[in-house]
Amino acid sequence: MTKFMLLGLFDNVTTTATVVGEVRDLGIKDSEMEIMSNIPYASKIFGRKTPRQWFLPFALGGMAVGVLIAFFMSYITPRLYPIEVGGQGLTPVPPSAIMYFEFMALFTMLGAFVGFLLQNRFPILVRQMYDERITEGYIGVQVLAPSEAVMEQVVKVFENHHAAVVKREDAAGFPDQGMRHLLFWGGLGAAGLVAVLVPLLLTYDVVRLPWINTMKDTVVVKAQEGPRRAAPPDAVPIQGPVLIAGQPATERLPDTPESRERGAALFSINCAMCHGPAGNGEGVVGLKHFPETPPLDGERAAALSDDAIFLVITNGKNRMPSLAENLSPGDTWDIVNYVRSLGGAPAEAGQ
Ligand code: HEC
Structure with a gap:
């Protein structure tokens, strides 16, 4: 009909x-x-x-x-x-x-x-x-x-x-037009959902595309944890005072194998020519020009406190020159730890 x-x-x-x-x-x-x-x-x-x-x-x-x-x-x-x-x-x-x-x-x-x-x-x-x-x-x-x-x-x-x-x-x-309406709005809704869901699936790592998720390749460094990134080559170094009221201005570095190793390297550069390799008192310059240079592996050095060694390196003593300009406080503590290891006397702290 x-x-x-x-x-x-x-x-x-x-x-x-x-x-x-x-x-x-x-x-x-x-x-x-x-x-x-x-x-x-x-x-x-x-x-x-x-x-x-x-x-x-x-x-x-x-x-x-x-x-x-x-x-x-x-x-x-x-x-x-x-x-x-x-x-x-x-x-x-x-x-x-x-x-x-x-x-x-x-x-x-x-x-x-x-x-x-x-x-x-x-x-x-x-x-x-x-x-x-x-x-x-x-x-x-x-x-x-x-x-x-x-x-x-x-x-x-x-x-x-x-x-x-x-x-x-x-x-x-x-x-x-009910059916067409349903198709229109259904299609629009579906397209919108896909447009929102696809980026979310990628963002929340549900779908991992190696060429998009590059963040997983970055090194994660939590607050106050190593590894610390090295300063860029053109950065200006900031150094606090070496001494305050005649005393070391920093806490001593813990006596670790790494610290001693750094100390040994710095010693061979800054000290060995006078105090001799491994502090045996037979440095080339020392023997020739500074005959009073003491060995650092004997009782005399063992009797010195850590702070005293730090102060000698920083201030110099009599004919031993001050090395404060060559060594940062950290370097100096590394050397103290190394010198401590020579004389057999235990370090005062940090072990
Ligand atoms: C230019 C040579 C020279 C250099 C370099 C040198 N010293 Fe000395 N050092 C001396 C002389 C000389 C003395 C003896 C000073 C005195 O008691 O008159 C001495 C003394 C010392 C003493 C003993 C101080 C005491 O009261 O017994 C220590 C410790 C010491 N030096 C550590 C070092 C360290 C560590 C370095 C490297 C960072 C260093 N020295 C670099 C020449 C040098």
Whole structure:
């Protein structure tokens, strides 16, 4: 049986409401009637149920999504990728609050926007029964009549109430756009989800592409832990005072094998020419020009305190020159540790 699509134009609300009532009495459901107007009349005026509201649920849904994302960013992410910052709270409240605010606002807006478009049945994907006079103030009543007989009855109702225009067409020319809408919004939603998910999968290492995840190749150095990076070649060295009130200005370096090794190397450069290799007192320069140079592997050196050795190296003594300009405090302590190891006397501290 052929269905018909009818359109009647009326010039005022009261008449339209009466027409809608009479058409309904003919057995036509509200879902088969459409009222078009350039003024947003409430559905109640025509005795119709309020159509499904998309605006509020989408705005609230967007808000909930925003809260979830903010929770993920501010709470889950720091736990997936912990950064140790010496007792500092992992998720401080103020920045988290900003995240919650931002994501909630953003997704509430996005949800409201989509809800608004759905509410207005955007986009129009099929041909619609329409008359330009609706734009100029007429109210259009569109009816889907299930048979020719019903169609004739509706036309009669329209004419009884002096419809300005009555249009009738085969309803086959006006397919339902529900399916196309579903495809449109479903497709848009799916595309959006892919656009968001793919970068996230890469970011959170769920999908690992070696040419993107280069961070795993970097050396991880936690706070205050080695290895320390060497200073760049053009950096300006900063050196604190060597002595304060005549005493070493720094704590002694612990007596470690590494420290002794560095000390031995520095000793062979700075001290061995006078004090002899391994401090045996037979340095070339010492033997020739500084006959009073003592060996450093005997009792005399063993009797000296660590600080005393540090001060001799730094200040010099009698004809032994000060080496403060050649050696940093760290270098000097390394040499002290090495000298300690020569005489057999234990170091005072740091072992
Ligand atoms: C130019 C030669 C020369 C150089 C270089 C030199 N010394 Fe001496 N050193 C001496 C002489 C000379 C003495 C004896 C000073 C005195 O007691 O009159 C001495 C004494 C010492 C003493 C003993 C001080 C004491 O009171 O018994 C120590 C320890 C010492 N030097 C360590 C070093 C160290 C470590 C270096 C390298 C960083 C070094 N010296 C470099 C010539 C040198």
